[in-house]
Amino acid sequence: MIEWFHPALLMIVGGLVLPLFKGAWQKSLSLIVPLLVILEVSQLTPGVNGTINFAGIELVLFKVDKLSLVFGWVFAFMAFIGNLYSLHITDTGQRVSAFLYIGSAFGVIFAGDWFTLLVSWEIMAFASAYLIFASKTQPAIKAGFRYLMVHVTGGVMLFGGIVLHGIQTGSFLFGPLEYGQGGSLAYTLILVSFMLNAAVPPLNAWLTDAYPEATVTGAVFLSAFTTKTAVYVLLRTYPGAEILVWFGVGMAIYGVVFAVLENDSRRLLGYHIVSQVGYMIAGIGIGTEMAINGVASHAFAHILYKGLLFMGAGAVIHMTGRRKLTELGGLYRTMPWTVALYMVGALAISAFPFFSGFVSKSMIIAAAAGDYSATAALLLTVASSGTFLHTGLKLPYYMFFGKDCGLRPSEPPKNMLFAMGIAAIFCVGIGVFPGLLYNLLPYPVEFEPYTATHITETLGVLMFTLLAFVLFLKYLDPENTISVDTDWFYRRGAKWFVWFANKPVLRWEQFLITLGDGPALRTLHRWSKRSLRLDTNIVDAAVNGVANTARRSGEGFRRLQTGIVSHYGLAIILGLIAMVGIFMLFGTGGV
Amino acid sequence: MIAKLVNFFGDSKYTRIRWRLLLVILALIVIADFLIDRHETENFWDAIPGWGAAFGFASCAAIIFISKFIGHKGGIMKDEDYYD
Known part of the structure; x- marks a missing residue:
């Protein structure tokens, strides 16, 4: 019975309920829920729970085995330790986002299919980003947007990889990937998106850029969950x-x-x-x-x-x-x-x-x-x-x-x-x-x-x-x-991009607009008039012609149906001879 | 107790004792490395007494100097307002 209770559900519902409480009640709840999660994890045994069929795809929300349990245990402990460390804070938003972040991390490690994994993966990115924004300083907000930008890009790659993999293998069940199985593009896209979350250079800079800007308590959560869920999924898919x-x-x-x-x-x-x-x-x-x-x-x-x-x-x-x-x-x-x-x-x-x-x-x-x-x-x-x-x-x-x-x-x-x-x-x-x-x-x-x-x-x-x-x-x-890491490309590179968008692209766009208003619009008018003529005179006439022909042939066929078997037999034999003739004349090359 | 222990590592009046302690520990580690039984040698370095000590020292020195060299000469280290 208790096995049906997903630790992610406990954390996410707990997180959504938290704002209803104030002061000491909220603080107590922020410790009680992680304790319940520890209790819940201690009750888990390997097996598959929560299979649902969604639009013809089998979703396995809750799959437990020894490997996911190792991560489940430490996530549960860290949920408690992190919340104890942040017990003094008064910012409910941070507490809620930490809960959602941890909950979705549980969602990833107990996911039995790719879609559950993807949804949890995306919630993790957004919930964790709040822990950076919550610092409320200018550098933190900038770093938070860069963090989101990088993770959203990774998420899109993961999504693309999953869809390709699903189409080519016909299965969305989460498991080991092999090169070539499901196409090498799917393999590569998923690998790169996982490596991005694991902060593998050159895709590491989001981590060292954003974590130091997070709140004091937020960074403790960040240090634990994102890279380690990435390690977990890599362990599952690319051993x-x-x-x-x-x-x-x-x-x-x-x-x-x-x-x-x-x-x-x-x-x-x-x-x-x-x-x-x-x-x-x-x-x-x-x-x-x-x-x-x-x-x-x-x-x-x-x-x-x-x-x-x-x-x-x-x-x-x-x-x-x-x-x-x-x-x-x-x-x-x-x-x-x-x-x-x-x-x-x-x-x-x-x-x-x-x-x-x-x-x-x-x-x-x-x-x-x-x-x-x-x-x-x-x-x-x-x-x-x-x-x-x-x-x-x-x-x-x-x-x-x-x-x-x-x-x-x-x-x-x-x-x-x-x-x-x-x-x-x-x-x-x-x-x-x-x-x-x-x-x-x-x-x-x-x-x-x-x-x-x-x-x-x-x-x-x-x-x-x-x-x-x-x-x-x-x-x-x-x-x-400060040290220049690979974030240089999107921090300095962004300036180049803005220049490019403002100068050449904008000018080209303006040129296109003037072109559109003047000669292009006139040409378009001329062409539409011509095509109207074409439509009335030729297309419509052709349609009418086809209809008339069909009606006349129907008439003819009706007269052919004499009801005499020997006539039908003759028609079949003539048809066969015609078919064999056509086959002998043209068929050899094509068959 | 904890405060005293931490103070021992921080207070400059213990510098000499700290040095002596360190040297004694280093000596003991190297001596122990020569005394232990080495029948289970999986890698070539497992058979060399004092390997860990030499490798640790060389690694640390290499990390410090190579990294600083890359940082200064490779254009990695920039002023704090570089991105502003």
């Missing part, structure tokens, strides 16, 4: 697509390089979403059971530690109003809890032993080394060093330690600290008891993270990264700059 291995490895490095250059605290973390999702994309490309387990567990761990990091950076922005590393520093004196909780997330993302990243990320690297290519494994290890360098060392050093910026903010509100605390418990809990996470994974786990070699090697990589950081610190100072 073992080799091209993804190299896109993923490139992405892991790309994020790290840009993070070196970044001065905005949350943009730096955004580049590390790109980098971390790179591991997952590479894992999807490898596509073995171990790699898929690795991707699912890394997505699970990632949502929690990345949420924690965004909460930590958000707490600093909330208390100081500053987001640039060049304007921060020395906050450790008055925000020790924020520092400590942030560092738990940092150690988890860096994959220190006994933290969550250690038991999840290493599974992907091991799958790469064992089943795929040593080069991929080594490059992913380089990215691991970079991850610790930025999120574990550079960001906390310049934000909390380093040069004293003179600010003495207090700790953030209690609800923020508690939310961070819960996420931190997950980060350590998964690291210490990996079995809890491994039991959820789609395939049996034959991987032991805690071997002597793995521990000493990881500690070697990480602690010598720390040594290099300390030695080369002065070269790493953040600078007051």
